[in-house]
Amino acid sequence: MATISSLHNPTSESPFPTRTTNSFSPPSTLNRNIAFSGNGYQHFRLRIDGRSSWETKSVHTSDQSHVLSKTESSIISDVPLLSSSEVLDRLKAEREKRKRKQNYLAMYSSIFGGITTDPTAMVIPMDDHMVHRGHGVFDTAAIMDGCLYELDQHVKRFIKSATMAKITLPFDKETIRSILIQTVRASKCKHGSLRYWLSAGPGDFLLSSSGCHGSALYAIVIQDQTPFDRKGVKVVTSTIPMKPPQFATMKNVNYLPNVLSKMEAEQKGGYAAIWLDDDGYIAEGPNMNVGFINTENAFLMPSFDKILSGCTAKRVLTLAEKLVRQGLLGEIRVGNVRVEEGKKAREMMLIGSGILVRPVVQWDEQIIGNGKEGPVSQALLDLVLEDMKSGPTTVRVPVPY
Ligand SMILES: Cc1ncc(COP(=O)(O)O)c(C=O)c1O
Numbered sequence: 001m002a003t004i005s006s007l008h009n010p011t012s013e014s015p016f017p018t019r020t021t022n023s024f025s026p027p028s029t030l031n032r033n034i035a036f037s038g039n040g041y042q043h044f045r046l047r048i049d050g051r052s053s054w055e056t057k058s059v060h061t062s063d064q065s066h067v068l069s070k071t072e073s074s075i076i077s078d079v080p081l082l083s084s085s086e087v088l089d090r091l092k093a094e095r096e097k098r099k100r101k102q103n104y105l106a107m108y109s110s111i112f113g114g115i116t117t118d119p120t121a122m123v124i125p126m127d128d129h130m131v132h133r134g135h136g137v138f139d140t141a142a143i144m145d146g147c148l149y150e151l152d153q154h155v156k157r158f159i160k161s162a163t164m165a166k167i168t169l170p171f172d173k174e175t176i177r178s179i180l181i182q183t184v185r186a187s188k189c190k191h192g193s194l195r196y197w198l199s200a201g202p203g204d205f206l207l208s209s210s211g212c213h214g215s216a217l218y219a220i221v222i223q224d225q226t227p228f229d230r231k232g233v234k235v236v237t238s239t240i241p242m243k244p245p246q247f248a249t250m251k252n253v254n255y256l257p258n259v260l261s262k263m264e265a266e267q268k269g270g271y272a273a274i275w276l277d278d279d280g281y282i283a284e285g286p287n288m289n290v291g292f293i294n295t296e297n298a299f300l301m302p303s304f305d306k307i308l309s310g311c312t313a314k315r316v317l318t319l320a321e322k323l324v325r326q327g328l329l330g331e332i333r334v335g336n337v338r339v340e341e342g343k344k345a346r347e348m349m350l351i352g353s354g355i356l357v358r359p360v361v362q363w364d365e366q367i368i369g370n371g372k373e374g375p376v377s378q379a380l381l382d383l384v385l386e387d388m389k390s391g392p393t394t395v396r397v398p399v400p401y
Contacts, residue, residue, distance in 0.1 A: 106187035130199035137161035187221035232361030238273035258286035288352030347374030
């Protein structure tokens with residue numbers, strides 16, 4: 001790997017910066033962390049036997065064998081140097097020990113150019129630009145009754161995101177689609193989800209992607225048999241700033257604001273936190289769009305110009321036309337939605353491929369409607385579920401198991 005050659009690189013981009021006293025751990029954890037690499041001065045703290053105080057030492061790393069005491073060298077040798085088969089054994093043991101919430105059935109990687117069903121082998125290179133610089137995009141598709149729901153819509157957005165992130169496709173669109181279907185086929189999964197990533201690829205640990213050897217495609221199939229939840233949830237207004245439109249409209253892997261916003265919601269007893277845009281209009285949740293039924297019985301949805309264009313939300317807009325024909329809904333409007341209008345709505349819902357349509361019964365301190373799951377949210381969820389099970393071939397791609 002290129003990391004070895006950059007070991008002696010003295011710039012701030014060096015993957016092994018000199019340790020400072022502040023980052024050093026007490027002796028109990030020294031054996032896990034200590035690692036001297038490269039030339040130059042290294043600073044560390046150590047407790048001298050029989051003394052309670054800490055002392056700071058500086059050593060020139062090229063002379064370290066002369067300076068380190070016997071105790072220190074025995075501490076250093078506590079870290080085992082593992083063969084690749086030992087690493088694999090340990091990874092396997094660790095994976096078995098860990099109680100897994102999710103079951104990973106198959107993974108494709110363009111790095112090894114195939115599919116594996118062994119979860120231990122489902123890894124990606126550390127020097128992949130997606131891992132250390134966030135230079136990657138991703139997307140999903142639900143697997144329902146052996147069909148991929150809205151695969152083509154998701155793949156279209158996936159490729160658009162890759163273009164926006166300046167990631168050259170490793171294969172053409174049809175090949176990517178075929179690899180995704182073959183990965184689900186190998187997994188034998190009938191219910192769950194498919195997740196996939198396009199990355200600038202492995203190369204080095206530098207900021208520029210010019211050292212990446214070529215873009216990479218990864219995909220994973222996760223089994224999930226749990227039924228979609230219909231229970232109403234509480235949401236809060238996010239205090240975490242939302243991403244600017246250029247980044248919010250592409251599904252890139254920089255989800256730190258989304259993660260922090262979800263954590264904020266959970267800390268406040270909510271399910272999701274809702275972003276408002278710079279003009280105070282309702283934007284979206286951390287991994288879902290939002291919709292409202294206002295007091296005039298209109299279905300309102302914020303427009304997609306500053307947020308992610310949700311595949312589920314767009315499908316829901318189409319399916320909702322049936323409810324207009326049935327008279328359950330007045331009209332459908334996509335545009336700016338003010339917070340006051342949203343909070344005063346008769347119904348509010350979260351919409352996304354992970355939750356489908358989830359009623360919201362409270363936003364901050366405001367009870368939505370009568371505080372119960374609304375009839376339109378329920379009807380829309382039923383329509384999506386029906387669409388997933390027996391919708392047209394434009395939204396259901398059967399997997400040839
Ligand atoms: C930020 C954000 N908005 C909206 C959505 C909903 O999109 P979709 O319905 O395509 O899953 C997602 C999906 O993950 C998302 O991450």
